[in-house]
Amino acid sequence: MTAAAVVDAEGLTKRFRRGGRRDRRAEVTAVDGISFQVRAGEFIGYAGPNGAGKSTTVKMMTGILLPTAGRITVDGLVPVRQRRQLARRMGVVFGQRTALLWDLPLGDSFDLVGRLYAIPAAERRARQRRLAELLELGPLLARPVRTLSLGQRMRAELAAAVLPRPRLLFLDEPTIGLDVVAKGAVRAFLRELNATEGTTVILTTHDLDDIARLCSRLMIIDTGRLIYDGTVEGLLATFGTTRVLVADLAGDDRPELRRARLVRAQGRRCWLAFDREHVSAPEVIAELLARHEVRDLALEEPGIEDVVRRIYRGEVAPRPGRAGAAGG
């Protein structure tokens, strides 16, 4: 374990019994011996299809679920055994649940968080002022939480979670159901928090846009195994090698090229896919221009959305374990 590792997991495993209590065959392995380290100040995206083991991993990291096997420490503590101690250093936001006092003015929730984490009153007020400014909560402090919109409430949940200055912040789907503006506000705040306070952030999400915009590192879990652990750029470089050339032709004929295949056509517009590893864009363009009269050209790079979808579907298979850890 390196000195700066905030999370250190080795062979982390969780098996659940389903159905019959003593039926060993009914065991389900939710997390299957994963190992990883999170360094202080990292901003990690944790992705995976539903039921892949994401939330089970997060529960083991936050101390509300005991691993079946393997070892884990979070900020030097053993999560379940030292749960309350860990809770002081950790903030958690669940996108679909509230940690706020539903029927009371928002300010009362911050007040209670201040007492719960024993923050001196003056310090709490200063911190609250700063957070209210960053998250534009000022006018909402006197309003009952139940009257806030989803976007307003999520900003408030974030403020409540980071009020005690946690070293580590867990976020579960923090942008779910939010509109573009609200998503932008949440993302801007998280980026700022990570950059200025060095808070380590672990974000589980289905919104890969969140990951592309925020995370320095991406971990993908599938059927309980870590199938990717590295940078977003690394993922695209390794698996996003299929580029698409979009061409508007002058005639109605369909191009048949040696170096690219036609994947879609609409009117006179054609989408031609090729693998960057084997063919360069100029080669494809040269072949196309040699055979057809072309009005316009555009080159599409693969997006993270695209790559991850193909990984989930099993079309691209990263090697299990820490393969492809371009940045790790």
Next chain:
Amino acid sequence: MADAAAARACAAAARAAMRAQVGTRGWFALRTLTAGFTQLAEVAGFVLLVDRFTSLAGWTGPEVALLFGLGTAGQGLGQALAKPLDAGEFAETVRRGHFDQVLLRPVGPLPWLLASALDLRYLGRVLTGLAVLAWAAGRAGVAWTGPHLALAALSITCCAAILASVFVLGAALTLRTVEGTELLNVVTFGGVFLTSFPMEIYGPVLRFVFTWVLPFALAVYVPALALLGRAGTAGPPRALLLAPVATVALAAAAGLGWRAGVRRYLGTGS
């Protein structure tokens, strides 16, 4: 030091829960009164019934009403303290993941749950119980001397603590099964209702249960006998000190059961 901070945090949570319920003062008064009146109608029916028969196993109407008053006040207090742990309600808390959030707080989950869900509405029940008790004592000729007042307070407190302990045990069971264990309502509310009648009318099995398993009889029936100056013919030993002893024992068992439930929950999750 850490415990004092946790206690202060829980006190703050309890105050917040109360503020949320009281909301506008008028509404709160109305709700409490409504709860009280509903209960009062129940009481009126009960007293009328007992009055018609002039006596129930040798007890007069007012004497039975005195039992009922003690039990109702105790039950109201127990519910105000621990209703969120009622099996059905707590199963919902677990299923929706709210219990996970409680576990992520830097304080003990039980005090935090109890404090942050304190339910004042049930204090209406306490008031009704006390009103019945006052009326019944007057009719039965019980003088409110110092020792008598202390005895009534002890009876109500023990009854409330027994009910709260049963709630905690039910919640602990819910943590193991994550099923609503509504069956427990039979035990809790059935138990409290049945102990509003003299033990003389029950067979040995129920008497044994209400004395040694759910010691409601020790908390309500025995103190009522002492208040009324009756000998009593059936059931539990007449030692008044048995009530607090049994209550503390049950509360300790509930505490252990709760710890085991939480450990089990952390081992399996939902």
